[in-house]
Amino acid sequence: MKTDTVFKRAFNDVLDLVSRLPNGSTLPSENTLGARLKISRTTVRKVIAALETQGVVTGAGRERVVRTVGETARPFPHAETIPMAAQVEERFMEWLLRDNARPGTAINELELARKFGMATTGIREFLNRFQRFGLIEKRPNSGWVFKGFTTSFALELFEIREMFELRSARALAALPGDSPLWAQLEALQREHLQLLENIETRFHDFSDLDSRFHRLISTAAPNRFIDSFYDIITVIFHFHYQWNKQDERQRNEVAIREHLTYMDALFGHNIALVELACRAHLVSAKQTLLRSTSQK
């Protein structure tokens, strides 16, 4: 059976939306709600039905009215609004990093299914998608092997990353001044400066900013294969940041300053400087990653 995470997320969203409405106002139409929440009318109706039994919405048909007074309905826990497929990645990476980080470790679908409390189908599907990250490999009719978060993995990853990033950075620097990308880059620059001011408390926020910065650069010359590669980078770094907390504040501060230099070079449209700043940043990012890989 499907999980009803779509319904639960939508329920919470509508609850939130409705709570901002004045008491007694009419509910937006089913189509409007569906469009706003990016779900089908079928699910909208299910949500409305649930809200009716909870007394948040009264009336029927075109005459549905919001009642925000009285005890409000309780939203579903956040965990139940995340689709299963998305949760597997999180749990799998945690399992890899905490328990079984050794290269060559066999990955057993049945064991994972039991550990994660789900059917093997879901595990298989995840592993098949995860394969492209280059960390696991399939042995037909036998299981999967974890190839290890090794030095060579990091080196291979960064070889490609450098090629792609330099190419995108050059393309961006060559963009005319009236491209909307410059405004977006300026906004990101401000975010970097703000983060730098509050680095002591907010240093965890860098992971997300980092991903957005590099992805923005890659949009200067869109290429589906490069975009797809950035998914890999994002996931690897996301978990690397979660796992390796050593010197996190300081590492992130250094990276922010490198980003700022990199952005200055971009704003200056100076290809040579851009390449220099880009390379410098990637070298330092590579060193950070390399410090937490296993040998071979």
Add this chain to the structure above:
Amino acid sequence: MKTDTVFKRAFNDVLDLVSRLPNGSTLPSENTLGARLKISRTTVRKVIAALETQGVVTGAGRERVVRTVGETARPFPHAETIPMAAQVEERFMEWLLRDNARPGTAINELELARKFGMATTGIREFLNRFQRFGLIEKRPNSGWVFKGFTTSFALELFEIREMFELRSARALAALPGDSPLWAQLEALQREHLQLLENIETRFHDFSDLDSRFHRLISTAAPNRFIDSFYDIITVIFHFHYQWNKQDERQRNEVAIREHLTYMDALFGHNIALVELACRAHLVSAKQTLLRSTSQK
């Protein structure tokens, strides 16, 4: 239920192996057979049991003897020895190319399952793996869309291909003369020359040679992400060759000559010449591909 393609392929292989043995010789041990056919002993025993009922092998336990006289057992049809997962790709590409090549076409798992005579699980698994080829995209809770074999697809593919190929070619040219790769490259050179001699009849054989040539170059500096990208190239070109038969003989002849020039440059360790030959070949390959893409 699993298909028994492993058993059937193994059965055919053992039948073939046994037919070369003199009548009355003892059968190799189960372990030996398993190692040679890359299958588990369980399947070896199943094959032996089948051969016993067919009278090709007599005796039991350690005393099993081959009987090649009399009517020999019939092998299983080749089609039944190919694992289902491998067959889907073939059928899917054919379906894409023949029937529904239009960008934006919705891909319906259930419909494909019915058309291919298999369960939806198998289709899903295939589509999830095929996603990395950049030709399809998933809409959660809805189906998949075919993004189209478009001009931009070809351009994006070749942008990456050129980056990767130039980098590998440079690495290969820089390899010392005693590297085993040079001998392998010489062997490939001979294959090219032979194919060129019989181009009129054997021009279909180029597809395979092409793939092996470019993959050999990439082994000069192994990188899992590049290898993975070559899988995409190989599949795309495999089906492109099957689909677009126009001028096939001539196109392949041109490509062979380009390869030969490229190889000469590599043997000469002349980076500038290598880059020239490599670029020239890729440009012409790109043109070929572009000629059969749809607009946008």
Add this chain to the structure above:
DNA sequence: CGTAGGTTTCTTATAGACAAAAATCATTTG
């Protein structure tokens, strides 16, 4: 007559079952 709600049909996400194949454990024999 176009937009909204009501109803029906179709598709996807996930679980569960089971034979094929692998992996492990046990026994025999030279």
Add this chain to the structure above:
DNA sequence: CAAATGATTTTTGTCTATAAGAAACCTACG
């Protein structure tokens, strides 16, 4: 006791079933 066969346990590949969710169709009201 090492290498082979025999028996048993686990795991994978594939199918079927079903609720959640999307999509399509229908009806009614302003």
